[in-house]
Amino acid sequence: MAGVGMKIGVLASRSGLPVKTLRYYEDLGLLPAIGRSEGGYRLFAEESLRRLEFIRRLKTLGLSLEEIQGCLAVHDAGELPCGDIQIQLGRQIERIDGQIKELRQLRQELQDLLAGWQSDPAKEGDVICPNLHV
Amino acid sequence: MAGVGMKIGVLASRSGLPVKTLRYYEDLGLLPAIGRSEGGYRLFAEESLRRLEFIRRLKTLGLSLEEIQGCLAVHDAGELPCGDIQIQLGRQIERIDGQIKELRQLRQELQDLLAGWQSDPAKEGDVICPNLHV
DNA sequence: TTAGAGTCTCCCCATTGGTGGAGAGTCAAG
DNA sequence: CTTGACTCTCCACCAATGGGGAGACTCTAA
Numbered sequence: 010m011a012g013v014g015m016k017i018g019v020l021a022s023r024s025g026l027p028v029k030t031l032r033y034y035e036d037l038g039l040l041p042a043i044g045r046s047e048g049g050y051r052l053f054a055e056e057s058l059r060r061l062e063f064i065r066r067l068k069t070l071g072l073s074l075e076e077i078q079g080c081l082a083v084h085d086a087g088e089l090p091c092g093d094i095q096i097q098l099g100r101q102i103e104r105i106d107g108q109i110k111e112l113r114q115l116r117q118e119l120q121d122l123l124a125g126w127q128s129d130p131a132k133e134g135d136v137i138c139p140n141l142h143v
Numbered sequence: 144m145a146g147v148g149m150k151i152g153v154l155a156s157r158s159g160l161p162v163k164t165l166r167y168y169e170d171l172g173l174l175p176a177i178g179r180s181e182g183g184y185r186l187f188a189e190e191s192l193r194r195l196e197f198i199r200r201l202k203t204l205g206l207s208l209e210e211i212q213g214c215l216a217v218h219d220a221g222e223l224p225c226g227d228i229q230i231q232l233g234r235q236i237e238r239i240d241g242q243i244k245e246l247r248q249l250r251q252e253l254q255d256l257l258a259g260w261q262s263d264p265a266k267e268g269d270v271i272c273p274n275l276h277v
Numbered sequence: 278t279t280a281g282a283g284t285c286t287c288c289c290c291a292t293t294g295g296t297g298g299a300g301a302g303t304c305a306a307g
Numbered sequence: 308c309t310t311g312a313c314t315c316t317c318c319a320c321c322a323a324t325g326g327g328g329a330g331a332c333t334c335t336a337a
Contacts, residue, residue, distance in 0.1 A: 016304095018313060028314085033295060048303045050314060059269060063277040070256075071249055074294070084271050091272050095260055098253050105250045109243055115205055116239045119232050122204075126229055135193060137218050138225050143197040150334095152283060162284085167325060182333045184284060208324075 014043050014052030024061045031061075039064060039078055067094070071101050148177050148186030158195045165195075173198060173212050201228070205235050 021028045034040040035051065040060055042051040060081070067077045076097050083090035122140070130139040137143055155162045168174040169185065174194055176185040194215070201211045210231050217224035256274070264273040271277055 016314075027296080029296060030294085032315095037294095046303085046314095048314080049316095050303075056269065059271060059277060063271045063275065066275055066277050070253060080272075089264070089266055089272065091260070091264060091274050092262060094272055094275070095257065095262065098257055102250060102253050102257075105246050105253070109246050109250070112239050112243050112246070116236060116243070119204060119236050119239070123229065123232055123236075126225070128226060128229065130223070130225060132223055135190065137193060137197045138214075138223065138228055140225050141197065141200055141228070143193060143200050150284075161326080163326060164324085166285095180284095180333085182284080183286095184333075 013046075014054055016046075017051050017053070020053045020057055020061075024058055026061060034061075034064070034074075037074060037078065039074060039081060067097075070098065071105070072097055147180075148188055149191075150180075151185050151187070154187045154191055154195075158192055160195060168195075168198070168208075171208060171212065173208060173215060201231075204232065205239070206231055
C-alpha cells in the first residue's frame with residue numbers, strides 16, 4: 010500500500026523542479042494535490058511525477074502552461090488527450106512557421122541594408138544616420 | 144525664427160505616437176526635451192521629430208530601446224552613429240539567425256513527432272499520452 | 278472671467294513563468 | 308522538549324514597452 014502522499018519537498022527533489030514552481034503549478038490547477046496534511050502541508054500522489062514529466066515535455070515543445078492545462082483537463086476527464094495534443098502541436102508548428110517567416114523577412118531587410126552600408130558617409134543635413142535616411 | 148518648442152500633444156500628433164509613449168521615451172533619456180514651460184510643460188525641438196523617426200526605424204528593425212539609446216548617445220556626442228548602428232544591426236542578424244535555428248530544430252522535432260502520431264492509440268499503463276511516452 | 282482642453286506626476290495594470298523573502302506554523306530526530 | 312529543517316501564506320519583483328486613470332495644475336479662446 011502506498012503512503013498518504015509525498016510532501017512538496019520530496020516531489021521537488023524527485024522531479025528536479027523547485028518547490029516554488031510546484032506551488033505555482035498547483036495554484037494554476039496544473040498539478041492538483043491529493044489533499045493536505047493535518048498541518049496544512051500539500052500532499053502529492055505518485056502520479057504527480059508523471060504529470061510533471063508530461064508538463065516538462067510539452068513545455069520544451071513550446072506549449073504554454075495554459076495550453077498544457079487544456080490537454081491535462083482532457084486527461085482528467087478520463088479521455089486520452091492525444092487528439093488535443095495533436096491539435097496544439099499542429100498550431101505550434103503554424104506559429105513557428107509564422108515566426109520563421111517574419112524573422113526571415115527581417116533578416117533580409119537587415120542584410121540588404123548592411124550590404125549597401127557606407128561606414129564613413131558624408132554628414133549631410135540634419136540626418137542622424139545617412140545609411141538609414143533618418 | 145522657430146518658436147520656443149512644441150508641447151507634447153503637438154509632437155504626438157505630428158509624430159503619430161501616443162503622448163504616453165513620448166513621456167516614456169523622455170523618462171528613458173531617449174528623447175530629451177529642450178526644457179519646460181513656466182507651467183512645467185515639456186517643450187520639444189523640431190529635431191525631436193527626426194529623432195522619433197530614427198527610433199521608429201530601428202525599432203522596426205528589432206533593436207531594443209536600450210540599444211537605440213546607445214546609438215543616440217553616439218549621435219549626441221557629435222559623431223555619426225553609423226558605425227555603432229552597423230554593429231548593432233550585425234548583432235541583430237546574429238540573434239535572428241540563432242532564433243531561426245532554434246525554431247527550425249523545434250519545428251523538426253514537432254514534425255517528426257506528428258509524423259508518427261497515432262490518433263487512437265491503445266491506452267497503456269498510467270501513461271498520459273502514449274505518443275509522447277509520458 | 279470662465280470653461281474646456283491640455284498637461285503634470287504618481288501609481289497600478291498588462292503579459293508569462295516563475296523567484297525571493299518575511300513571518301508564522303509544523304514535523305521529526307535527538 | 309528543543310532544535311533545525313520543512314512548509315505555509317502573502318507580498319513584491321524580474322524581463323520590455325508602454326496603457327489607464329486619478330487628482331491637480333496650466334493654458335487658451337471666447
